[in-house]
Amino acid sequence: MSINERLEQALLYPQSIALLGVSDDPGKTGGRPLQFLRNSGYAGRIYPINPNRSQVQGEKAWPSLSALPEVPEHVFILSPTDTVVPAVRESAQLGVKLVTILAAGFSESGEEGVQRENELREIAAATGIRILGPSSLGVVNPGNGLVLTANAAFAEPGVPKGKIFVASHSGSMIGALVSRGKARGVGFAGLVSVGSEVDLCVGDICMSTLDDPAIEGYVLFLESLRHGDKLKAFALEAARRGKPVIAYKLGRSSAAAEMAATHTGALAGEDDIADAFLKDLGMVRVEMLETLFEVMPLAQGVAKSRPSQKTVGVVATTGGGAAMVVDQLGMRDVTVQSVSEETQRKLKEAQIPGSAGRILDLTLAGTKYEVMKKALEIMLEAPEFDMVVAVVGSSARLHPELAVKPILEFTNSAKPLAVMLVPDAPEALGTLTQAGIPCFRTPETCADAIAAVWARREPSASADAKIPEGADAHTLSEAQAYEVLDSLQVPHADYVTVPLSADSASLPFDYPVVAKICSAQIPHKTEVGGVVLGINDSAHLSQAFGTLRSNLQQKAPDALCDQILVQPMLKGMTEVLVGYRIDPDAGPIIMLAAGGIWAEVMRDRSIRLAPVSVETAREMIAEVKMLKTVTGLRGKQKGDLEALAQAISNLSMLALRPELKIQEAEVNPMLVLAEGQGVLAVDALVLKAG
């Protein structure tokens, strides 16, 4: 057995379980797991442990772990916070593979909690025992009745079985997903409340299950990107095996990000970085709760069909219903493709009623089995569509034999077929779901799902990114920063450096110029009056040198500075910021942002995991709205966006050059010149590990 297999075995298929500190009252949180396991018919051995009682809930209770007749595979520690560390230590000594900790009160609650958490980590490192939690509500495997959880939602019998594995930062959400899935005929192959991830994290847990044939795809409910490296490793491996990973991540708004930080103790990153991370690793990020469990079959279908254009065709029995779907798709920039003339001809030949234009509207008159079947056949064959959405009106509720049943004929369609039902039609939704056909309760989740599967990207080279070792990063001077840019072939403006004491300089370029103090200790030059702009001749230049020296003397007298940097004054068609850095969660990222005050006001930026190809850099350029002003709009001059793409890609290659020890490199501004004239960095800030 591999390490992963051993972990999955203890997690989802344990032969023996100990419930440490189980309560006699099945209504109490600490009493639930025993009751749930008994109700669900779990066939493994269960050892209730309670030092104060000989019986618990009518069963024999053991006084301690060491008193058990065998070493249990999995121990669920239900006892209070202060008993947890000794319990984990004892488990490890006995050779238990996995403990799950219910209690809270660790690093999120002050000094003492941090100390407890450190002890847990030390035990795990020293003994190899794996720890789930703290603050974990437990693990559920509907396949074998392992309802090893304190989540009250599982009091209800019959957790729906299926092929989806869920890992959630929020313990209560696993209950919500089960009840909502159940109402829709969606089942699960496993659900894990990961808690605060002191040892096992989302990535570890999912990775351990990747070889399990019972699991076809993953659903992640994330509050942060904590342990991003593990999540990354899992996502890349899942992508390689074609098992979709669907992610819902909190923190899209700053209020929620702040809340997640206080709720879980996790550091909340910025959402667009998380978004780049999820998508670049091939995950499908959904925006709405119900899409999370609705989208799986669509993600599977798209993974198989590998569409090129990402166009959607719509066939409907209700114009109003279809218009809602089209509207929602349009708002998410999904292309709803009109029915081509060739396809219209085929529809006419097949005597399909209704009208075909932006969509194929069969109308009430076309709400018939044969019509819908033939229409879908033609639409699914039409080369202009990469996906077909069928929108079914009232008949879906009362007469599924008319327009829902024919959809069931296309369960093996090579091209993805999705369905949105306009009325409340739970039975039809159940039938379609059971048949593996992607179907949606609302126009909004339908559009969210389609936009999410189209927005997913095949994982690229980013798997190779390396993080340089070494701490104590320090800033480089501007001149040193340009040397780094040189080594990456990122173009920058000409410059010369002169000693700080210089009174004049001979320049290899024309006036006007700019003079700046050049010091590794003064990263923000303007704040100390360290920049003089618009110098028109040599007299002004020596005057500027004086000004710089006197400003330095007054505002940064202790800074080490022995150079002044002189550069021609340049003006681009527009200015951008291009930045590389190592995000604590996401790892190396590359960012392109609109320059100046715009970047702040509009948050007009695009982010990817680094490194990126020139092609990906072009996609980033297309995502920054401000850059539309230099694409030749309304006859205006074009900027050299091709050179910009090359520069972005080149800078991002830092992710493959750990030997340079660069932790952060921000070019701001990068001037975009007219088409054919390139781009030029005119300032840069680089942070290098010591």
Add this chain to the structure above:
Amino acid sequence: MSINERLEQALLYPQSIALLGVSDDPGKTGGRPLQFLRNSGYAGRIYPINPNRSQVQGEKAWPSLSALPEVPEHVFILSPTDTVVPAVRESAQLGVKLVTILAAGFSESGEEGVQRENELREIAAATGIRILGPSSLGVVNPGNGLVLTANAAFAEPGVPKGKIFVASHSGSMIGALVSRGKARGVGFAGLVSVGSEVDLCVGDICMSTLDDPAIEGYVLFLESLRHGDKLKAFALEAARRGKPVIAYKLGRSSAAAEMAATHTGALAGEDDIADAFLKDLGMVRVEMLETLFEVMPLAQGVAKSRPSQKTVGVVATTGGGAAMVVDQLGMRDVTVQSVSEETQRKLKEAQIPGSAGRILDLTLAGTKYEVMKKALEIMLEAPEFDMVVAVVGSSARLHPELAVKPILEFTNSAKPLAVMLVPDAPEALGTLTQAGIPCFRTPETCADAIAAVWARREPSASADAKIPEGADAHTLSEAQAYEVLDSLQVPHADYVTVPLSADSASLPFDYPVVAKICSAQIPHKTEVGGVVLGINDSAHLSQAFGTLRSNLQQKAPDALCDQILVQPMLKGMTEVLVGYRIDPDAGPIIMLAAGGIWAEVMRDRSIRLAPVSVETAREMIAEVKMLKTVTGLRGKQKGDLEALAQAISNLSMLALRPELKIQEAEVNPMLVLAEGQGVLAVDALVLKAG
């Protein structure tokens, strides 16, 4: 009886109905209404009419309208398109009050259809008969069993009764709303499929029901703002009476707008104009389908409480569930207010468990009747919240007595209380809905609803706006346009005009100046080389005059032009466009947009119905993102946004000056100078009715 009462009587409470052209087959579209009316127990008199049969569906059939023993109040014409006009004419001659037309094939389908539609209008105008449709699926009144519809969804018995009246451009949507409402315990006081509105439109129909005490609020499903004047009149009257109007409008994306245009023949306006129209008239515009019927009790609650700050407080039994709601609210810019210290003190005093910060998280431990009740009491009294949202976790499904039941104690809360249930919990939703407490199935509709009620605006003076009479609008010259601006006290740059033949000019302002040809016949001066910029002295000025004359001669030799306008060259901190016009649907509107290419790329603009107060103009300024660059951000200089607000308001007053006969007035650009220095129009285009 008033005209409105008579109309409502024939529409929702007719004593007698004729079904013209009813089919013998109850499964066919034309056979359904008879079957539905019989199944629902409608107590009025029903007259099936079919010239080809003596019996229809086992009942006596009459050969014609004139053969009936009485004049029916309401005739539902189910027969084909080509029989419709004669049938309406006969109905009118007999004195029928209202006909509903099922058939399509009118103005949306070519020349002949337009002719038919004109005939219908003539009959209505000449006789006073009212027409619902064409393309109307009919009318339903669940209160008296009037299921007068061909919509197959109503084959199901038991249309849920309630207090919501629905008017829908889409006939199929009334079925979808009923089935979805039924699943949630939401009922209706009436549903009308308005079809293509050749006579009766959404506004007329709703207006006719405003005195009906059975109706407490309105739900509109709109494909366009067709007959905006009637919709406006209704909305203002509904607002006066405190009856909420909820609107879902298609066309948020351009694809859907185009589709609506071909689907209904309606001209699709721009969505942000529609948005301004709906909100300025006090309607609650929702973005999601299910919010449409979920939001009503919240809208009623907010209407009563008249909140000032629009803040939301959140209390939850699940941190993860609450985080979803907070995230969705944050994305919609709704302020989730943290629990104040004073409130935290009160919660502590009352021994409420859990933690209070950004939200009050009761946790599993606090999932108890007494805890939730006391917590809600304190939160609802806390002055920092204008609304409280309770997020209930798994217990809502299995143990509603814990955290749902206490919510029912607050049905008469003066401050709005909304509920979002994290698990699938249809019974708890039904109980809350029945009790009149706003409750939501998903975090997204919960946030959509709250954002929508907060975004509603009290209808303002716009009710008084007048549209000038007269057609054949013509452009004014720039100099004439400035005179219009003068009459409105909208500041513009100084200028002088000189004869076209002039060789020089004495200027009351300094160089540099700009010279422009000034003609009512050349609205787009730059296109004919009619603008010379950057004139630095008198020699250049006379040269510019020559250039303008020669360009005019070459590029617009036929245009009447006898003046040149000279203006100082000015530069503002930024440029905006301020435009007034009469929208064909929405009526007089005023727009503020970012200047230049930005306006196009970012669609960065704000729209209101005209006229607007200075205060409303300030809100508009806050909505244009580009203007954040002149609010003193990062120590930069501020622009004179107060003068801009005054200018916007002044220009918008055109809506109250029909005597000026101005149909359109666009200032572009309007320069925004530094704070205290005002704003200046430096070009303007005005369109005046003949």
